[in-house]
Amino acid sequence: MKRATILLAIALLIGCVGEQKETPKPEPTPAPEMPTPTPDTATVPTPEPTPPPTEPAKPAAKPATEKGVTIKGEVIDLVSYATSGTLGSTPNGKEIITANAKGGNPLGILEKGTGEVYIVTMKQANTPANTMLLPFVGIQITAKGDVYRKGGQRLLVMTTIGKSIN
Secondary structure (H helix, E strand, O other): OHHHHHHHHHHHHHHHHHHOOOOOOOOOOOOOOOOOOOOOOOOOOOOOOOOOOOOOOOOOOOOEEEEEEEEEEEEEEHHHHHHHOOOOOOOOHHHHHHHHHHOOOOEEEEEOOOOOEEEEEEOOOOOOHHHHHHHHEOOEEEEEEEEEEEOOEEEEEEEEEEEOOO
């Protein structure tokens, strides 16, 4: 019986192999023809620009320094002035500036007439500028010291500050 089953299986396999037909392969479609460039439409690759020869790095320029400068203006909170224009003379300005300074925002000076803003530090060691500037928020002041200018910034190393007469 086993022999008959094996013979039947072989016969079926042979029969199946003989009945298989090859499926025709589709013919490849030709690629679309590209237009031949003419001299007036051809693009010519541009060569990469040659980088300039490297020069040795120059030492950083020292900031411009002005000694013994007097600045008249008002004390501002640098952050709230830059973001919303808050001044001590605006409604609630003095309270806002005082609260921000006590919270850690740096104070500076807005020069009257020029509108230049000065970052302030103290000449005296271990004296925070905010401590010296805070009592003068909301009033016109006169400050003296050395001014350093670099990259659009102005730093006043302040030696004295007082209420401005005019």
